[in-house]
Amino acid sequence: MIDTAADCSEGRLQGLNAVVTGAAQGLGLAIAEELGRRGARVTLADVQAEKVRKAAAGLGEKGLRVEAATLDITDSRAVREFFEAFVGNRERIDILVNNAGSRQSVREVAELGDQEWDRVLGVTLTGTFYCCRAAAVAMQQQESGVIVNMASVNGQSPAALVAAYNAAKAGVISLTRTLALELAPYGVRVNAVSPGPVYTDFNRQNMAERALSLKVSQQEIIQRVAKSIPLGRWGEPHEIAQGVAFLCSPAASWITGEVLRVSGGLEGVSATPPKKAKGAPATGNSG
Numbered sequence: 001m002i003d004t005a006a007d008c009s010e011g012r013l014q015g016l017n018a019v020v021t022g023a024a025q026g027l028g029l030a031i032a033e034e035l036g037r038r039g040a041r042v043t044l045a046d047v048q049a050e051k052v053r054k055a056a057a058g059l060g061e062k063g064l065r066v067e068a069a070t071l072d073i074t075d076s077r078a079v080r081e082f083f084e085a086f087v088g089n090r091e092r093i094d095i096l097v098n099n100a101g102s103r104q105s106v107r108e109v110a111e112l113g114d115q116e117w118d119r120v121l122g123v124t125l126t127g128t129f130y131c132c133r134a135a136a137v138a139m140q141q142q143e144s145g146v147i148v149n150m151a152s153v154n155g156q157s158p159a160a161l162v163a164a165y166n167a168a169k170a171g172v173i174s175l176t177r178t179l180a181l182e183l184a185p186y187g188v189r190v191n192a193v194s195p196g197p198v199y200t201d202f203n204r205q206n207m208a209e210r211a212l213s214l215k216v217s218q219q220e221i222i223q224r225v226a227k228s229i230p231l232g233r234w235g236e237p238h239e240i241a242q243g244v245a246f247l248c249s250p251a252a253s254w255i256t257g258e259v260l261r262v263s264g265g266l267e268g269v270s271a272t273p274p275k276k277a278k279g280a281p282a283t284g285n286s287g
């Protein structure tokens with residue numbers, strides 16, 4: 001690992017081997033680009049095979065050292081094999097950013113089905129655990145490395161109508177802090193970033209569903225969200241990427257077990273949904 005004062009001040013990641021999950025689009029793609037710009041050799045891993053290949057090709061055209069890999073983080077065996085092959089080829093893994101996660105369909109707990117609960121927890125929490133575990137094995141052996149997990153302001157301050165997502169992100173924060181303790185003796189740092197709202201595909205869908213549930217236009221809900229953020233606007237993917245890259249860099253050499261909110265000051269969304277009319281039929285199911 002590089003740790004000179006000059007490298008620290010620049011947050012450089014020259015020559016480091018990095019993996020970013022969920023990097024075919026959105027925040028993951030912005031993070032991969034930022035790590036690449038800082039000199040890391042980045043593998044973009046995503047379940048969307050064609051999309052991640054194109055995303056990596058795009059970054060390659062910008063002169064960054066990147067590769068694409070198809071990986072479903074919910075497949076425990078595939079995750080283990082991916083990281084074993086990665087370390088076999090590169091000899092070491094310096095940076096892992098566990099960015100892949102899934103949104104939840106917007107509905108109250110009383111109407112939340114088993115499958116949706118399991119799906120969201122499966123990708124967002126269990127998939128992150130699989131990747132953390134595989135990287136921890138390698139990082140313990142090499143006695144260096146950095147892991148950054150993507151949490152959310154929802155993991156610290158739950159929003160109504162997305163209980164599975166809130167619970168998954170709270171779990172990611174707990175996993176981060178546990179792993180930070182366990183890997184500290186090996187000089188491995190583990191932190192989380194909690195983004196506030198950024199208008200990616202993830203939130204395009206969220207806003208559409210929230211607008212429906214509140215019976216207001218999408219534009220109205222997008223503006224309401226902006227007004228609830230102390231800095232008065234939605235975030236941009238590169239702003240989240242800066243926070244992640246900082247935690248990956250030697251500039252953060254004495255930071256571990258931390259959760260960095262990158263949210264324009266937003267701590268959480270606490271709005272209460274309107275009460276249903278008495279006798280209104282439940283739309284959820286248990287499946």
Ligand SMILES: NC(=O)c1ccc[n+]([C@@H]2O[C@H](COP(=O)([O-])OP(=O)(O)OC[C@H]3O[C@@H](n4cnc5c(N)ncnc54)[C@H](O)[C@@H]3O)[C@@H](O)[C@H]2O)c1
Pocket residue numbers: 021022023024025026027028045046047048071072073074099100101102103123127150151152153194195196197198199200201202203
């Ligand atoms: N966008 C936001 O406002 C926001 C806010 C807080 C936290 N986050 C978190 O940031 C992360 C990225 O969010 P985003 O907005 O870019 O989302 P996104 O939905 O645009 O992108 C998610 C990416 O993860 C990939 N992915 C999904 N399941 C996967 C799997 N099983 N294996 C591998 N890859 C998989 C998808 O293919 C996609 O490329 C997520 O963890 C999300 O929960 C986002």
